Structures are given as structure tokens and as C-alpha cells.
Amino acid sequence: MASTVIKGGTVVTADLSHDADVRIENGVITGIGPGLTGDTVLDATGCYVMPGGIDPHTHLEMPFMGTYSSDDFESGTRAAMSGGTTMVVDFVLPGQGQGLMDAAQMWHNKSTRAHCDYSYHMAITWWGQQVWEDMEASVKAGITSFKHFMAYKGALMVNDDEMFQSFKRVGDLGGLAMVHAENGDVVAELTARLIAEGNTGPEAHAYSRPPQVEGEATNRAIMIADMAGVPLYVVHTSCEEAHEAIRRARAQGKRVWGEPLIQHLTLDESEYFHPDWDHAARRVMSPPFRSKAHQASLWAGLQSGSLSVVATDHCAFTTEQKRFGLKSFAQIPNGTGGLEDRMPMLWTHGVNTGRLTPNEFVAVTSTNIAKILNCYPKKGAVLVGADADLVVWDPKAEKTISAATQQSAIDYNVFEGQKVVGLPRYTLSRGRVGYADGAVIPQEGHGEFVAREARPAVNRALSAWKDLTAPRPVQRSGMSATGV
Ligand SMILES: NC(=O)NCCC(=O)O
Ligand SMILES: [Zn+2]
Numbered sequence: 097m098a099s100t101v102i103k104g105g106t107v108v109t110a111d112l113s114h115d116a117d118v119r120i121e122n123g124v125i126t127g128i129g130p131g132l133t134g135d136t137v138l139d140a141t142g143c144y145v146m147p148g149g150i151d152p153h154t155h156l157e158m159p160f161m162g163t164y165s166s167d168d169f170e171s172g173t174r175a176a177m178s179g180g181t182t183m184v185v186d187f188v189l190p191g192q193g194q195g196l197m198d199a200a201q202m203w204h205n206k207s208t209r210a211h212c213d214y215s216y217h218m219a220i221t222w223w224g225q226q227v228w229e230d231m232e233a234s235v236k237a238g239i240t241s242f243k244h245f246m247a248y249k250g251a252l253m254v255n256d257d258e259m260f261q262s263f264k265r266v267g268d269l270g271g272l273a274m275v276h277a278e279n280g281d282v283v284a285e286l287t288a289r290l291i292a293e294g295n296t297g298p299e300a301h302a303y304s305r306p307p308q309v310e311g312e313a314t315n316r317a318i319m320i321a322d323m324a325g326v327p328l329y330v331v332h333t334s335c336e337e338a339h340e341a342i343r344r345a346r347a348q349g350k351r352v353w354g355e356p357l358i359q360h361l362t363l364d365e366s367e368y369f370h371p372d373w374d375h376a377a378r379r380v381m382s383p384p385f386r387s388k389a390h391q392a393s394l395w396a397g398l399q400s401g402s403l404s405v406v407a408t409d410h411c412a413f414t415t416e417q418k419r420f421g422l423k424s425f426a427q428i429p430n431g432t433g434g435l436e437d438r439m440p441m442l443w444t445h446g447v448n449t450g451r452l453t454p455n456e457f458v459a460v461t462s463t464n465i466a467k468i469l470n471c472y473p474k475k476g477a478v479l480v481g482a483d484a485d486l487v488v489w490d491p492k493a494e495k496t497i498s499a500a501t502q503q504s505a506i507d508y509n510v511f512e513g514q515k516v517v518g519l520p521r522y523t524l525s526r527g528r529v530g531y532a533d534g535a536v537i538p539q540e541g542h543g544e545f546v547a548r549e550a551r552p553a554v555n556r557a558l559s560a561w562k563d564l565t566a567p568r569p570v571q572r573s574g575m576s577a578t579g580v
């Protein structure tokens with residue numbers, strides 16, 4: 097059996113750092129220690145050997161706002177590998193009235209060209225008996241996390257009663273509830289008012305989605321999840337109001353996780369005031385970029401552990417697609433890219449600034465989400481028996497981010513001109529080198545679907561507590577129910 101050895105590096109995991117070689121056979125790690133040998137040797141001198149990144153929030157070839165996001169599973173996972181990410185988790189989006197498993201099959205059809213492994217979350221985009229039934233089939237098929245959009249009124253949004261029903265079902269199935277937390281009713285009204293007042297430019301997208309709409313929805317989702325007895329994952333947490341709700345919930349013992357994006361950590365609202373319409377529109381996403389004070393809150397959350405995961409919400413639209421909204425910001429397709437840049441940008445602005453240790457970097461880019469999504473230690477680990485999804489990270493390598501050299505299919509990059517220090521030397525997907533010394537070594541179709549099991553232990557713990565604390569009638573002697 098052919099073997100590969102990564103030699104001379106420092107293994108960095110979420111728990112510890114130690115000098116060791118790593119041997120790989122048949123796509124899995126079979127040895128970690130000094131003096132290992134193998135058929136192929138990858139030189140890791142001066143490098144960190146870390147679990148490959150997991151991006152738990154992508155929208156590849158997503159049907160949205162009258163078009164499709166432009167990176168598909170081929171270009172998206174190529175970008176991922178180039179940036180040290182070895183697994184993406186995309187969202188299956190059933191159409192109105194469409195069965196969940198029918199939609200899942202559509203996503204399986206799209207993902208056949210992936211260069212790295214992938215998994216799915218299931219979106220609950222409508223509610224009915226069929227959805228309730230299909231949720232069990234989804235869990236059995238390895239799709240155990242269920243996303244609810246509290247925004248995009250008239251399209252993807254679900255109401256509170258639907259969300260409560262769905263959360264209870266997710267809890268019973270041992271799944272994970274997820275939310276895009278923005279108050280969609282308020283956003284719709286603010287949007288209409290801004291347009292009526294002649295506020296139609298991309299900056300008005302940010303005005304229509306102030307931090308309050310996110311803070312309110314985050315808190316509401318947390319409370320509904322608590323009443324339903326289900327663990328909750330809040331995607332793209334962008335502001336102090338939402339972070340505060342998550343922080344408070346965690347301090348109260350609730351099972352809630354928050355996910356800031358690399359874009360919100362490093363880009364701010366001033367992007368929307370740029371005199372070039374294209375520049376501003378290319379950065380339209382929901383929630384929008386915030387002030388530097390909100391950024392500071394997100395960084396503090398990663399440092400203190402109140403926020404758990406850094407993702408991208410990679411949903412890339414070309415300039416031509418963004419121009420659908422020339423007359424009104426409400427028609428600009430929402431979304432930005434970042435798959436190739438998440439790890440280098442977080443290393444540069446997180447580790448190189450002293451905000452994060454290398455071990456914390458591994459935790460928030462890979463290990464934490466592998467545990468939350470129940471695919472650890474197959475993913476997110478450097479352990480014997482784990483998949484050899486690895487990145488050999490050169491902390492001294494540098495580049496300037498540019499659309500001209502990126503893998504993504506779109507014609508710009510929101511991080512254009514940013515100098516990053518810290519890049520992959522090699523990226524390996526199940527032992528296969530898919531990126532080496534600045535070049536992708538593509539293999540379409542190498543990526544495999546990662547089916548995930550439900551995580552009933554957390555849900556059982558929550559429901560045991562619910563049972564213990566459930567409302568009970570007071571037994572009173574000598575009185576009947578009618579009081580007679
Ligand atoms: N975030 C965004 O603007 N677009 C992608 C869809 C979503 O996650 O809301
Ligand atoms: Zn969203």
C-alpha cells in the first residue's frame with residue numbers, strides 16, 4: 097500500500113502543538129511521531145500540520161433572487177483547496193412544495209465534480225406534513241442539521257409557528273437547528289420605506305438591516321429553541337446585539353453556537369459608501385458589513401469562546417449579476433465570496449495580530465464545527481484513524497489577494513489588494529495532494545459526501561431537563577378539577 101509522509105513539521109491541533117511526522121495510507125492517518133518513512137515525502141520544514149479547514153456555510157450554484165450563485169461545486173471546492181479548506185457544508189434548498197429528499201438529490205447531482213469532501217444542511221423553506229415526515233428521511237440520509245431563514249420574506253422565510261414546529265421535530269430527531277437570524281418583517285418594511293424615500297443605492301441595503309433586526313431575531317430563535325428543547329446554531333453572526341444574545345444564552349447553559357464570517361471580521365460598513373456603485377454592490381450581503389465596534393465584539397467572542405466557528409457564507413455573484421439591482425438595492429443578489437481567503441485572512445488578522453493562538457485558529461476553522469456537526473474525529477482532527485484532510489501551513493508565505501489569480505469564477509474579490517501572511521504549502525483531501533506550492537492539482541469528482549449521524553446525546557440531555565422542569569398540576573387534597 098502506497099504511503100505518504102509529511103515530514104519535519106509541527107502538528108497543531110485544537111488542543112496542542114508538537115513536532116511530529118504524519119503518515120498517511122489509504123486516505124487516513126496511520127502514524128504520528130518522529131522518524132516516520134513513506135513512499136512519498138512532503139517537506140513540512142518550518143510549517144504547521146493542521147486539520148484542513150471546514151467551511152460549514154457555503155451556497156454553491158444556489159438558486160437565489162432570480163439567478164444562481166456563480167461558483168459551483170467544481171470551482172467552489174477548487175477555491176477551498178487552494179485556501180486550505182478540505183470540506184464544505186452546503187445548504188439544500190427545497191422549492192415551495194418540494195420534498196426534502198427530492199431537493200437533496202438535486203444537490204447530489206450538483207456536487208459530483210467536487211474536489212474535496214462535502215456535506216449538507218437541509219433548509220426548511222416551507223412547512224407541512226410532508227416536510228415533517230421527510231425530516232426523518234433527511235436524518236437517516238446523513239443530513240442532520242436544519243436551517244431556518246427568519247428573513248427573505250415572501251421567499252425563504254418561515255414564521256415563528258412554523259419554526260417552533262420544526263425545531264421540536266429537529267429536537268426529537270436528534271438534529272441541530274440552525275437560523276439565519278434577521279427579522280424579515282421589519283427588513284421588508286424598512287426596505288419599502290427606504291425605496292419610497294429614494295434611497296435605492298447599495299448603501300441602503302445596510303440601512304434596511306440594522307443590528308437590531310439581527311439581535312431581535314437571534315434572541316427570538318434562542319428562546320424558541322429553548323422552549324422546543326433543541327440545540328441551536330446561529331449562522332453569520334455579525335453584530336454585538338446578536339453576539340450578546342448568544343453570549344447570554346451560553347452563560348445560562350443553553351446549547352447555542354454563533355458563527356461569525358471572515359468578511360464581517362475584516363471588512364466594515366464603509367465599503368457601502370464607496371463612490372463606485374459596483375464596488376458597493378459587490379459587497380451586498382445579509383447581514384451587511386458592520387462598524388468596527390461590532391467587529392471588535394466578534395473578535396472578542398472568538399477569543400473568549402462565546403463564538404465558535406469562522407465561516408464564509410460563500411455565495412458568489414458576478415458584477416453582471418449584481419447589476420440586476422442598479423435601480424433598487426432590493427434586487428441586488430445577496431452574497432459574497434471568501435472560500436479561498438478564509439484561512440489566510442483569519443491567520444493574518446487573527447494569529448499574526450495575537451488575537452488567536454494557532455490552536456484556537458484550528459478550533460474555529462475546523463475542530464469546533466466538526467464536533468458541532470458530529471463528524472469529529474473523522475474530520476477536524478490530526479489523529480490516527482482520522483481522514484487525512486490536512487493542510488501544511490507555511491506561516492511565512494505571503495501573497496496579495498487578487499481576482500486575477502483566484503480560483504473563484506467571479507470577476508472580483510471583496511478582499512482585493514489585501515496582503516496575507518500565512519498560506520498553505522500543501523492541502524490534502526483524504527491523503528490526496530490537491531494543492532502544492534501555489535498551484536491547484538485538480539481532480540474533479542474526488543470529493544465524497546460526508547453523511548453525519550444525529551447527535552441524540554445533547555438532545556436527550558435537553559429533553560431530560562425539560563421533563564424534569566415541565567409544568568405540573570399542583571395536587572390539592574379534597575378538591576376536584578371543577579373545584580366542587
Ligand atoms: N448571506 C447572503 O447574503 N447570501 C446567501 C444567503 C444567506 O445565507 O442568507
Ligand atoms: Zn443567511
Ligand SMILES: [Zn+2]
Pocket residue numbers: 153154155409411
Ligand atoms: Zn448563507
